[in-house]
Amino acid sequence: MKTKKVVALTMAAVLAGSLAAGCGGSGKGEAGGTAVELPTIDAIKLGEDYQDITASIKILTNRTDVVDTVYKGYAEEFMKLYPNITVEYEGLTDYEQSLNLRLPTGDWGDICYIPTSVSKSEMSEYFSPLGDYKTLDGIYNFLADKNYNGLQYGIPNGGTAGGVIYNKRIWKEAGITELPSTPDQFLDCLQQIKDNTDAVPLYTNFSAGWPMGAWDQYIGISATGDPDFMNNTIVHTKDPFARRDDMTGPYAVYYVLYEAVSRGLVEDDPASTDWESSKGLINKGEIASMVLGSWAVDQCKASGSTPEDIGYMPFPITVGGKRYASGDGNYAYAINNKATGDNQIAAMVYLKWLLEESPIFKDEGTIPALKSEPLPDSLSEFDGVEILSNNPSPEGEETLFDEVNNESEVGVNNNDYPDCEILEAALYKTKDLDTIMGEWNAKWSAAQENLGVSILEN
Amino acid sequence: MGKSAGTAVGQKTFAEKFKSRKVQQMLVIVTFLFAPLLLLIVFTYLPFMKMVQFSFYNMKYIGPKKFVGLANYVDVFNRPEIFRALLVSVYYMGGAVVQLGLALFFATMMVFKVKGESVFKAAMFFPYLICGIAVGFIFKFFYARGFVLDSLLQMFGMSLEDIPYWLQDQSINNFALAATSVWRYTGQNMIMFLGAMMSVDNDLYEAAALDGANNWHRFIYIILPSIKSIVVLNLILSISGSLSAFEPPYVITNGTMGTGTYFVIMNRLAHENQKVGLACAMAIVLLVIIIICTVAQKLFFAYVFDNGTDDESKAAVRKRKREERRKNAQKGAAV
Incomplete structure (x- = not known):
C-alpha cells in the first residue's frame, strides 16, 4: 500500500511536471487533490445547479468503436445544457491494462470505468464517493458491487440480463403465440418450430465450448429466484443438482439442454458449429433460438439485414408463479479523487446527466441505470420478470464457492466440459440426465465433505 | 605468452x-x-x-499448498477417464505408422529422379511450417458438416446422407483427428528420410543396377538398411508424440465426443479445475509411460533389425554363421 502511494505520488509529480510543459488536459491546479466538499450525486439538480462552474473534463472508455461518434454526440448534447463545461472522451483499446498503469498516477482524466483489478477496499484510493450506498441503492441499479464502508464509488453503465435469444419471425411462423414459461413448454415450442419451419430450433454452438458453459449462468437466479443461491446456498446445499418436483433449480436448466438434444431439436452436427456464422444465421431465421446472455443480442442484430426479428426472452422457468432473470451490471463509472474540486463537480454533473437524461441505455439496448426507467426494447419480454443480481458471499466465505466448485470438478461457470458431457450423453444416449446429475451431486458432496463445509438442512 | x-x-x-x-x-x-x-x-x-515437487501437493496456482504425499498418484490411477484417454493415443500411434510409411514412400520417390522434385518437396513440407493451432482451425472447417470434405465427396457423387459425421461419430472422429497430424508431419518425416537417403553412396546404386536390381530391390537392400537408424528415431519420436497428442483434439473438438487425449484431460484439470498437483502427477506418470515405451522400442528394434556392423545386419550375421556351421558340419561329415 505504502509503496503504491509513493509510486503514485512520484508518478503524479512527474506527470504534473510534464503537464506544465504544455500537455493541457484536465488536471488544472494542484495534482495532489485537496479534500473538496463534494455534493452527492442524488442531490444535484440537472440544469440548475453548478451552471457557474467552468471546467474541462475527460472521460476514459473502452468503447473505441463509438467514442468519436455516439459518445461525442452525448458530450455535445450535454455542453448545450452546461456551456461552461467542456467534455472530452478518450477511447482506450487495451482498457484494463492501460488503466492499471494510469490509475496510480492520479492524472488520467476525470471519469473512468472501474477496472476489475481494483478491489473494493482500494476504491477509496482512486475514486470519490458519489453518495451513500443506501440512498443511491433506491435510485440506481446494480450497485451491490462497487461500494465500500457504506459509500458508493461507482455506478454501473446499465446492465444485461440472462435469457434466450430468439428469432421472433420464426417463432411466429411456427404458430407460437405465447412465450413459454416452463422447461416443458419451451421444449414443446422447439418441437413446433421443428415441425413447422426449416429453422434449427435451438442452436447449441457446442464446438466453441463456452456457449455450453453459458448454460451455467441460468442455474442461479433464473432457476431459483434466490439472489443468495449462487454465492451461498449452493455451497451449503446437499445435492443441489437434484430434480425438484416443481421443475426449478439447476436440474431444470440442464433438463432443457438434455431434452432438446435427445429429442433432436438442436443442430444436425453439434461438433461442427461456428459461433461467428451463427449470429448471421439467427438474424436470417435459419436458427430459431440460442441460449446466451443479452450482451449477444446486439451482435446478432448487427450480423444481418433483419435486426428487428431478433428478440430476447427470459429463461423458461417459473418459480412459485414468478419469473426471475439475473441482471449483471456493466462497467461502473467512477470519478477521479485527484482531480480539482471544480472538475470533480463537473464530472459528477455530467455523470448524472449521462445516467439519467442521455439516450445511452436506449442506444446500447442495456438495462438503464435508473431503477425508475423502463427496460430497453430488447428486453420488452422481461415485463413482469424480476431482475435480480447475485448477492455477495457472506464474509469469510468469499472463496468457498470457488473451492467447492473446483474441488468437485463440476466447474459451474468455469469449466465448459461438464455441460458438454450433458450434450454428449443426450446425443449418444449413453446416460440419462438423472445419472449425470447424480454424479454431479456425488462429486459436490465429496468436495463439501473434503473442505468441511457445513450442510444446511432444508 | x-x-x-x-x-x-x-x-x-x-x-x-x-x-x-x-x-x-x-x-x-x-x-x-x-x-x-x-x-x-x-x-x-x-x-x-518444481513439477515433481508440486505433484506431491494439493495446490492451486494461487494460494496455499498442502502436502499430500502420493495421494495425487493414487488418484491418477483411480480415475478411469485418464486411462481411457491413453487409449485415444492408440489412434495417433496408428496414424504415426501410416505417416512413416507415406514419408518413406515419398522420400524414396524423390531420391530417384522426379520432375519438379523441389516443388513436391516444398509442398509436402509446407504443412509442418503452419502452427498447430492454425492446422486445427483449418481442419475444423475441413471436417465441418457440409463444408470442404463433404462438398468434395458430394462432387464425386456421394450424397450427404451417406457421409459420416466426421467429428461427431465416435467410430470415426479419432481417425479424422489422427489424420490431421499425419497431414502435418508426413512432410517433415519425408525431409528427414530424404536427408539420410541422400548420403547413400551413388556407387551402390550403380553397382546394384549392374547386378540387375530393380527399384524395389534398391529400396529394400540399399536404402532401408542405410537409413534404419533414422527410421527407428522417427518411430520413437512419433510414438512419444502420439502419447502426448494435444493440438488437434484441443482445437478441433476441445476433447469432447470421446476425443480427449491425455494432455487434454491434464490441461482441463490444471486450468479449469485448478488441480495443479494432480495435473503434475499426471505429467510424471506420462513421462514414465513414455520412457517405458521408448526403452521397449529400442530393445525391440535392437533385436529385430540390426546393429551387427555397418556392413551387415544382425540377421545377416546370424544367417552367415548358420551357413558356416552347416558347411563345417558338411566338411566334417565329408572328412
Missing part, C-alpha cells in the same frame, strides 16, 4: 598452470557452456523439479 612456454621447467606455479593451454581450453569451454547450461537449468530442469 612466449614466457609461459619458455619457463615451463620443473614444478609449475599456479599462474603457469592457469595459463597452460589445457586449462585455458577448459576455461573457454566452461565459459561458453555457462549460458546454454544456465538456460537449460533455469527453463528445463528447475521447472521439472
